[in-house]
Amino acid sequence: MEIDADAPHSMGTTIIGVTYNGGVVLGADSRTSTGVYVANRASDKITQLTDNVYVCRSGSAADSQIVSDYVRYFLHQHTIQLGQPATVKVAANLVRLLAYNNKNMLQTGLIVGGWDKYEGGKIYGIPLGGTIIEQPFAIGGSGSSYLYGFFDQAWKEGMTKDEAEQLVVKAVSLAIARDGASGGVVRTVIINSEGVTRNFYPGDKLPLWYEELEPQFSLLDIPSSPGPEPMNI
């Protein structure tokens, strides 16, 4: 297989943002690919915009990094001019303005999430094209295709912080199991009135799904352990 090292750096990705009573939980995988080569297996796709607002990035790595850098800069100026922390809605709209006005040149889908004192925890999805949509939960990236049905069934109003985080970790790990372009570790960021908590779930600590094998740490273990059952046609 030809490895095209000149292919643009894109984040195959699974990104998720979920509200719960009291704040939001943002989650993402950590794989950045250049064609079929994994350029960074431990990237951090959840980027800080302000103390209380974070953004999950997907799509072209360069485009999403530049957009978040510009929005961080605009929000910093806005905070100085306003005299108080920016709201999540303002942050999301700044992202939306950049995404919409440069829609021909950008290829990035973003999920903005945070907490402010006026509206509490909020999630805004900004897919390709620059629409802005406020949602109780949002999913994005190539791995999200496998999660629409899962969220329809598993998401409910008024979850606690731990329930919400477990839901996010479970969802990202399900997407990693099925999407080739997502992988690595699961990172989560919890934002509420008390502040921001970053968590990290290494790939080998995630639950195993259908047909997945236990991680093997010694080459000597592989021949003796039972392999997967042959498929029944």
Next chain:
Amino acid sequence: MSKLDFDVPAKGGFSFDLCKRNDMLMKKGVQPPSYRKTGTTIVGLIFQDGVILGADTRATEGPIVCDKNCEKIHYMAPNIYCCGAGTAADTEAVTDMVSSQLQLHRYHTGRESRVITALTLLKSHLFNYQGYVQAALVLGGVDVTGPHLHTIYPHGSTDTLPFATMGSGSLAAMAVFESKYHEGLTRDEGIKLVTEAICSGIFNDLGSGSNVDVCVITKGHKEYLRNHLLPNPRSYVSAKGFSFSKKTEVLLTKVTPLKEKVEIIQAGEAMEE
């Protein structure tokens, strides 16, 4: 914009006017001239006292090796070096340009340059040119905030990693790093690992070859080990020497050895003006 002479860009800088025409010609089967590329294996890793960068020394023009001993580790600041892969002209030009910008910045602020400054200058430039400046870089250095290692891709995206590889030999070098890297490497362990990774690229990748260059950067000190390892010596020199054909009578033989280029191993303060 009325009548524009297509040969000259209006305000300087790159003119994209011919890009569409080039794409059209390529679709018709016309091959563009091949650039001089540094096929390359470049690596960087963070060890306990700072950063070690490594690179091979082969520059290629299509299938031909045009320079068997080129320098791919470029100076950015006294405490920051940058390895470059991709089109040789692009990596040289972009690292030279940012190196000058950093020097002006140092004069302006009166402080030692920071790696993140170099990173931001490089990534904004590369993003503005949308990937047409084909420079893939491994940027490393030690500043007041500590040791830093970043990779920069031609489209302008960056990653911050404890160990990184780029170039056509990156897969071979990454295999070595993934199996042997751990935190808290000593200086000698780090140099050995970097050399192994570059050798892996030199011997397993056709676009990389010749010698290994290493650069060790620690707080307040740097060592540029040019040709740290020469695993590909020229061993086919004819023992007979040069001889004329039978009918020519040799009247006088005078051998003048060419002046040897002086290699600076310990760069030290020589890089400063």
